[in-house]
Amino acid sequence: MAASVKASKAGLETIERARKQKRWKAQEEAWYQLANTTLATLKRFRSGEPILAKTFKDLCKVVGIDDWESLVETDNSPPATPYHPGAAFDGRIWVDRPIETDILLDALRGDRRIVAISGISGIGKTALAERAIATLADHRQFCRLNLDRGDIKAQFSNSGAELLRSLGEEVTIEDQKSDDNLRRHLLETLRDRPLRVQIDSLERLLTEEREEEWSEFADPQWLRLFDDILAGGSEAVAEPHRLQSQIVLTGQEIPAGLETVASRYPARWHAQELRGLDEAQQLALFAKVGIIPPDQLKVPLFKGDLGGSPQTPTENPKVTLFKGDLGGSPSSENSGGSALDFLKRVGKIYRGHPLVLRVIAEDIKSICAQPCDFEALEVAIARYWQVEKFETLEAGHPAKLTRRKLQTDVRERIKASLLRLPKDSLELLRRVSVFRRSVPERFWLALLPDCAESALNVLKARSLAEEVWEVGEWYGADGEIPLRQHNLIRNVANEMLRQDRATWRAAERQAAALWLEDYEPVADAPNLETVRGYLEAFYHYCDAEDWDEASELFNQPIGESGHILSWQLDIWGHYPQEIDLCQRILGKAGKKIDIICWTGIGNAYLCLGNYSKCIDAHENSLKLAREISERRGEGSALGNLGVAYANLGQSERAIDFYSQQLVIDKKIGHRRGEGRALGNLGIAYKKLGLIEWAIDFYRKSLAIAREIGDRRGEGDALGNLGNAYADLGQIETAIDFYRQNLVITREIGDRRGEALVLCNQAGEEIKLKKHDEALAHLEASLAIFQNIKFPAGEALALKNLATLYHQTHQPDRARDYCRQALQLATDLGIPLAADCRALLSEIEGGNGDAQEN
Known part of the structure; x- marks a missing residue:
């Protein structure tokens, strides 16, 4: 069997029938999650593109197809894929190498x-x-x-x-x-x-x-x-x-x-x-840019040739040069070279560097009164040679040029060329260098509103602003193709901008405002791109060291959810982005913001299963809250530490933290925090086997949540009560609480809570041998956990799936799911690992019959 395979036409029809029989959507989360693959791979699988043979097999088995090999296309040559050009290649000025x-x-x-x-x-x-x-x-x-x-x-x-x-x-x-x-x-x-x-x-x-x-x-x-x-x-x-x-x-x-x-x-x-262009290629580039006649590249050009024998003086008269600036009087002296000679010598100075030669060519066109007239261009070339003092530069150039020296010379020439731009064009080029990615033209225009269009036209004409097509880049609300600068041009322009600190910071602030006011994500954008405007604006404020604006944006409720940006990233499972966001402003905007940052960092590491870093972060948050007497923050940090230790199986230590939180929240009248502390205390006592105590805490938590209209807290309390009654063997009562909880989690969009309650409800349905309902709930639960990237929940769902398949006498599937759950729980260092080991022992024969009776 080949390393990668694709489905035949008949195979795709069989796969579709199997999918519909399970009543799954075409992109069902459970389908690709249970096959341990991704949505992108599922799409390729369903469209008949090649994928890894093992993944093909797993995707088939998830929808109940065991004879997967019969679905494989025997002619497995992959289809040709058209090449999508990037931004760097431009056929208009490309010179073959x-x-x-x-x-x-x-x-x-x-x-x-x-x-x-x-x-x-x-x-x-x-x-x-x-x-x-x-x-x-x-x-x-x-x-x-x-x-x-x-x-x-x-x-x-x-x-x-x-x-x-x-x-x-x-x-x-x-x-x-x-x-x-x-x-x-x-x-x-x-x-x-x-x-x-x-x-x-x-x-x-x-x-x-x-x-x-x-x-x-x-x-x-x-x-x-x-x-x-x-x-x-x-x-x-x-x-x-x-x-x-x-x-x-x-x-x-x-x-x-x-x-x-x-x-x-x-x-x-x-x-x-890769080195620079050779002499013939350099002249070809000059011809493409339009400063020498393209139809004369292979014949004598500008009264000279491309390297043959010099012609007679009558065929090659000297070019008259001008002294002083570009508006000076003609000199009576000869330069000792033709315009073509000057271009060759310039090319040699810069070792055929194509970007520099393009910039120089555009400079020459800009000083020529008639840039379409080659005779006028010939004079402009000679003027440019004199004014830019290339002869002096040439005389001081070593025969062998180091890489570093050439790079320095290139940057200096580009800087000199940029300084020749009209004032407004240079100012626009400097300001747009603050953008971290390609942006639509209107973003450029907004940075210099009084004269931006004419300034931008100059930059476009001189190839300093180019349209770019990049996969995944934002095209703007109206499908505008973004503009970009070559990275070398942008770096030089940004270096020039930062010499004027006030203008640089103003440009960063303008860019931030544009992202906040004008960014509109495209339809069906990934969730991270829906907040791209907030993210880019935040980093622009940070780059400008405008910590007041950055902190205000950091702490601002966004979108329909009303969550602050870091918490929204946490909900979506973008934990590295959440950590980076918090670390960027940490220590810059005051201790209250630092408390929020450490809380976000701690929550992210909790979800990533890095409990050591989670605890460190929440301890920092606690320390700062106590330093500034921020009692609510202190209570929150104590509660978060309790959750971390509870996940490590240290219930007594967790109870100590929750109890301290409860005292503080009662004292300051923070009813929501009080309710959460009571709920967490119930969870901890339940783990210690004190179920009746746990139920008492849960009911108190439920009462507070209903009193203050805290729907999330109410849902949590109902779910916890379901867990408690399940432990008491009162399964129908437990399921009733779970159903109430499920309604609330879906109402408020709590995906993590929804997955947890589905998983817990399925566990009770397994006990009642309602296997079809349990399987549907577990597959949905696992898909959500994997989608929001919550590994502890994922491990629980996998373990419950193993239990289900063990009970229904499917040992291979039971063993596979149990091993996945065990590996995940072991990696996380959570107590569930012990339950997984015990279950695996049963599945592999140590106690097998007990579960299946």
Whole structure:
């Protein structure tokens, strides 16, 4: 059987019948969650695209199809996928590099797992890669990740997750819990699917020792990933030689560690350093930009040729130069060279750097009164040579130019060219450099409202503002294609902007206001993109060090939910983003905000199962609350610490924290906090076997919740009462409480609470042998837990599914679910692991008959 398979037409029909028989939606959460895969993979499965054979088998089995091999398409050649060009390649100014392109194509067509292109910024790495990939247009699907985006960080947990998303995969709770899990998920995806993945701006993952000089990966997980890819993904799969994907890296530097690893796999690695254009290519670029006649590139041009013998003086008269500025008088002196000579010499100074040559060409056109007249351009070229003092620069240039020196010269030339822009155009270019990602044109225009349109037209004409098509980027409410700057142009412009601190901070504030006022997510946007405006605005305020505005936005209720941003991220399960958000403002906006930050960080780590960091965060919150006598915050921190210790099975310690919280909340009249403390005390006493005590606490909590209209608290109390009566064996009473709880959780949109009550209700239905109802509730519960990324709940649902299949005499499924639950509970360090071990012992024969009677 092939590593990846796809369904035949008849197979797809069989799969659809099985799905409808289960009364599942086409994208049913339970379907892909129970198969331990993702929605993106389910979509490919149902559309007849190749997926990993094991995943194909699991997706079939979940809908009751055991003979999955009969559904596989025997002709399994993957369909050709059209190449989607990125932003760097522009055919209007592209100059062929046949030698470099042929070398790259040979590597891409071969069995090279990783192909790396290095070179200084602006040298054309990304465009060359895109051009070569477009030329191939083979069966591999093209995916791309540009690391030069403000929200992408060097940490593997962040940038690795972005890479996974760029492949069309969803980041799971397991991926968030462990970088190793994330790396394995990436490897499995690269093995499962025939992809060609272009990763640009590799230097963003490296440690910068000095400006523009990098050493090694900031996070060693990246080196491990590339090592695994070169090895064939052996850590993730049993047949490493079948890894189907290919990685194309572009960056200013290839770290030595990666080169060392790659030296062990010479047949699977290719690296090439890209240098500047040669003389003929430089002139071809000048022709494409429009400063020399394109139809004369292969014949004498500008009374000279492309490198042949010099012509007679009568055929090659000297070009008259001007002294002083561009409006000075003609000089009676000759320069000793033609306009074509000047262009060649400029190209040599900058070693054929294509971006610099484009900028210079646009400069020349800007000073020419008749930019469509080649005779006028010839004069403009000579003027430009003199005014910019290239002869002096040429005389001082060493024969051998270091990489660092060339990069410095390139930046200085770009800066000098930007300074030649009209004042308004330069100001606009500087201000838009604050954007962390591509944005619609109206965002640019809003930063300089009085004269932005004319200023922007100049930038567009000089290729300093370009439309960009990037998969996953925001197109604006009206489908506007975003504008971008080349990263080198943006870096230079931003460096210039930051020299004027007042203007820089004002631009950051303007950008924040635009994101808040003008951002509209597209229809069916992922939940993170629905709050993109708040996130970008927050980070703009932080970059401007405007902590007052940042803290106000941080603490502001958003959207229909009315939750603050960090809590909304927590509800959605975006825990790394929640942690990053809180850490960005921590220690900057006062102790009250710090308390909220530590609370958010603690809650995120609780859900990720990192109880040590969770406790540290809540202890910090408690300490700060006591320092400023913030009694409500103190009570909340005590309660959160109780929850953490309860999850670790330390009920007595949890009771101590809950009791302290209860005293404080009663004293300050915080009825909601009092109700929560009573409910948590009930949970702790129930774990100690004191059921009647627990019921008393739950009823008091329920009364307070109904008194103050706290629907969430009311639902929690009802669910807790259901759990207590279930322990007493009063199953029908327990189920009645669960049903009341379920109504409330759905009413208030509490997905975590809904999943918990479904799971608990199913546990009681299993006891009543209502297996169909129990299975439906458990599958729904598991899907929600996995979707919101709550691992403790996921472990409970898996354990209950194992119990169900054990009771219905399906030992293979029971064993599989129990092992998953045990692994998860063990990783989390929660008491459920002991229950899972006991159940697994029964399933494997230690006590098997007892459960099935």
